[in-house]
Amino acid sequence: MPHPPTRYLAEGPRVGLRHFTYGDGAEFTARARESKDLHHPWLFPPDTPQAYAAYAGRLIEDPTKAGFLVCEKESEHGDGAIAGFVNINNIVEGGFQCGALGYGAFAHAAGRGLMREGLELVVSHAFGPMRLHRLEINVQPGNAASIALARSCGFRLEGFSPKMLHVDGAWRDHERWALTVEMRA
Numbered sequence: 798m799p800h801p802p803t804r805y806l807a808e809g810p811r812v813g814l815r816h817f818t819y820g821d822g823a824e825f826t827a828r829a830r831e832s833k834d835l836h837h838p839w840l841f842p843p844d845t846p847q848a849y850a851a852y853a854g855r856l857i858e859d860p861t862k863a864g865f866l867v868c869e870k871e872s873e874h875g876d877g878a879i880a881g882f883v884n885i886n887n888i889v890e891g892g893f894q895c896g897a898l899g900y901g902a903f904a905h906a907a908g909r910g911l912m913r914e915g916l917e918l919v920v921s922h923a924f925g926p927m928r929l930h931r932l933e934i935n936v937q938p939g940n941a942a943s944i945a946l947a948r949s950c951g952f953r954l955e956g957f958s959p960k961m962l963h964v965d966g967a968w969r970d971h972e973r974w975a976l977t978v979e980m981r982a
């Protein structure tokens with residue numbers, strides 16, 4: 798008997814991965830507002846309809862970006878509730894075949910392993926259908942949760958970049974973590 802088509806690009810035991818849509822704005826921004834304490838000072842996802850529309854538009858329309866929502870397949874928050882997001886930015890094709898990851902869990906999903914499962918799905922999708930060779934994560938050294946997630950998914954520490962990215966009003970130091978297709982074999 799054929800299986801019904803799935804709404805997800807990829808699925809794990811507890812989460813499904815799908816692209817951003819403009820229609821996700823109300824849920825995404827509500828979750829961002831609920832998660833301000835969790836995210837500060839590392840991350841500032843859009844928390845208004847206007848900011849979300851601009852953010853989602855870049856992820857939907859810019860070929861150098863790909864945005865993925867990590868959704869709980871079954872939860873007290875409803876089937877398909879957004880647990881977090883993983884974006885691949887600065888996608889470069891040709892001889893480089895690389896992208897830079899950014900991600901965040903929402904407060905209701907933090908510490909439950911959902912983002913690890915979601916990040917694994919994004920990595921498989923990036924190295925599979927997207928045909929990327931390398932993924933990079935830049936993390937502020939004090940962001941222990943983000944570093945633990947990168948490490949748990951097999952990323953290796955490659956270096957340190959002083960004053961690399963402008964975050965929360967200042968240029969911040971970052972550790973550089975990376976993963977290649979060969980490292981997953």
